[in-house]
Amino acid sequence: MVAKWDDDLIFMLEQSYRLYPFYQKQMQECDSKIESIGKEYLSQINSTSSTFEYLPSGKKNRHKNAVAFDVEPYACALWGINLMRVPEISEVTVLKLMGELGYNFTDKFETYKQFCRWWNVSPNNKISDGKVLSGKISKRKNPVGIILRTTANNLRASKCPPWLFLSTDSIQKWAYVRRGDYR
Incomplete structure (x- = not known):
């Protein structure tokens, strides 16, 4: 060679x-x-x-x-x-x-709406005369919002259905009803 x-x-x-x-x-x-x-x-x-x-997740970190x-x-x-x-x-x-x-961190916000607004995940609705004129998300970047949006996109694209990690029986029943599996 x-x-x-x-x-x-x-x-x-x-x-x-x-x-x-x-x-x-x-x-x-x-x-x-x-x-x-x-x-x-x-x-x-x-x-x-x-x-x-403490309930361990059992995830193994396989990255180099x-x-x-x-x-x-x-x-x-x-x-x-x-x-x-x-x-x-x-x-x-x-x-x-x-x-x-x-x-x-939850004590810093009075309502969940303020918390979501701080994340920059809720739209800035401009309402006049009862009509929504615009509902755009502002362009400021919050690291927490970026992290949660990325995680949500990864969860949506993954092969793991989201109801697998639900733990409450009522939420599981709701998830079964939503997908049409009546038990």
Whole structure:
């Protein structure tokens, strides 16, 4: 086998190969720092909050550059629910939401409408004389809204039907009726 190797390409490949272990080490340091900050933050919160029941989702993180620690218990301790049990929500998504929302974020909004407006997921309806003149979503970008829209699009495109993760019997019955499966 004969090949023609350019010296400049070999040099670039060598430089990239030397940088890869350095970046891996930097990512491990970032993961350990995030975990230590999470433990410190939860120790401050858990002194004032109630206990919760942790139900693991059973998801395995199969990515090469995955988070080095288990995010699930931190999210459960922070919000009291396990978002990882929802299909198409990964550890990275939960980490982003933890960073953006923090603890007890629902107290910052008086109604759910204000919360949805802050996400930028509800339209800005302009009404005059009882008629809706326009109902566009404003162009400002909220990271939480982007995360939730991406997750909703992934869930819609996935092969996993959404009623598989519903846990309440009444909601399951509603889902069965909606799809025409009367039980």
